[in-house]
Amino acid sequence: MRILIVLLLIATLLGTILLSIDFSGVARWAVEQQRAFQNDIAGAVRDLQSGAPGAIAALLAAAAAYGFVHAVGPGHGKYLIGGVGLGSSVSAGRLSGLALASSLAQAVWAIVLVYGGFFLLEVSARQMTVLAEEYLAPASYIAIASVGVVLVWRGARALSRQVAPRHRVAHAHAHAHGDCSCHSHGPSPEEAAKVSSWRDAMALIVSIAIRPCTGAIFLLVIAWQMDIQLAGALAVITMGLGTAALTSLVALSSVAARTMAFASADRMGAMALAFPSIQVLVGVLIIWTSLMLLGVLTG
Numbered sequence: 400m401r402i403l404i405v406l407l408l409i410a411t412l413l414g415t416i417l418l419s420i421d422f423s424g425v426a427r428w429a430v431e432q433q434r435a436f437q438n439d440i441a442g443a444v445r446d447l448q449s450g451a452p453g454a455i456a457a458l459l460a461a462a463a464a465y466g467f468v469h470a471v472g473p474g475h476g477k478y479l480i481g482g483v484g485l486g487s488s489v490s491a492g493r494l495s496g497l498a499l500a501s502s503l504a505q506a507v508w509a510i511v512l513v514y515g516g517f518f519l520l521e522v523s524a525r526q527m528t529v530l531a532e533e534y535l536a537p538a539s540y541i542a543i544a545s546v547g548v549v550l551v552w553r554g555a556r557a558l559s560r561q562v563a564p565r566h567r568v569a570h571a572h573a574h575a576h577g578d579c580s581c582h583s584h585g586p587s588p589e590e591a592a593k594v595s596s597w598r599d600a601m602a603l604i605v606s607i608a609i610r611p612c613t614g615a616i617f618l619l620v621i622a623w624q625m626d627i628q629l630a631g632a633l634a635v636i637t638m639g640l641g642t643a644a645l646t647s648l649v650a651l652s653s654v655a656a657r658t659m660a661f662a663s664a665d666r667m668g669a670m671a672l673a674f675p676s677i678q679v680l681v682g683v684l685i686i687w688t689s690l691m692l693l694g695v696l697t698g
Contacts, residue, residue: 463638470641480497514619535611545602550682
């Protein structure tokens with residue numbers, strides 16, 4: 400009976416998970432907005448080079464807006480941030496901090512990659528774009544998929560404890576009524592679901608940040624060619640803040656949905672199964688989405 404309740408609970412969460420998937424209409428709107436803000440960025444760069452007043456403020460505002468609408472499109476780890484929010488017990492504040500850190504790390508990596516490539520390796524703009532799209536993007540999707548694998552493994556391990564042989568359950572029950580100070584019987588599902596270690600946090604940040612934003616690369620290339628490197632770097636950092644605003648909204652929404660769902664599960668007595676079951680489901684969805692973006696499932 401409890402398994403049925405958990406399955407129904409998971410079904411109600413599917414609608415929330417789908418919010419992190421790019422629907423065609425929203426994606427088209429995002430592309431149109433990106434083009435508009437790209438034009439604003441190009442105009443602000445020209446004004447900045449000519450010394451027009453207010454050009455730097457216009458550049459930063461356009462970059463922030465571009466970062467927000469660009470994050471609506473594929474990538475930027477929205478599905479990973481949303482999945483972790485649903486499939487773990489991480490707090491809203493911590494997950495929002497991870498979303499901010501991953502977006503800023505992505506911006507800083509773009510600056511290091513482009514400016515470092517031009518200064519040290521003298522690569523061309525085309526070579527930089529090819530590196531980002533043909534090598535770093537697949538690496539990012541693979542890294543994000545590996546996070547999904549970890550979630551599936553942790554959830555499956557926690558579920559296996561819930562369906563352990565009856566003599567182990569009886570043993571645990573006997574301990575509950577006796578002296579159970581001898582040792583721990585393993586982490587609870589809630590403890591197993593936490594993104595608490597620095598390794599978990601770094602894995603999440605690096606898997607998202609490893610792929611630099613193409614818009615950031617475009618802006619940095621122009622800034623380098625026009626000898627306004629500092630303004631370009633500041634604009635890309637601001638672009639990262641715009642991206643973080645969108646991913647933070649995904650983080651807050653996923654944590655709110657998880658809180659409401661788990662409150663219902665707790666009243667039904669299904670909490671012990673809900674945590675690992677949702678963790679497995681979210682892990683599978685993260686893997687599937689990563690493989691779709693990688694092109695493995697679409698040929």
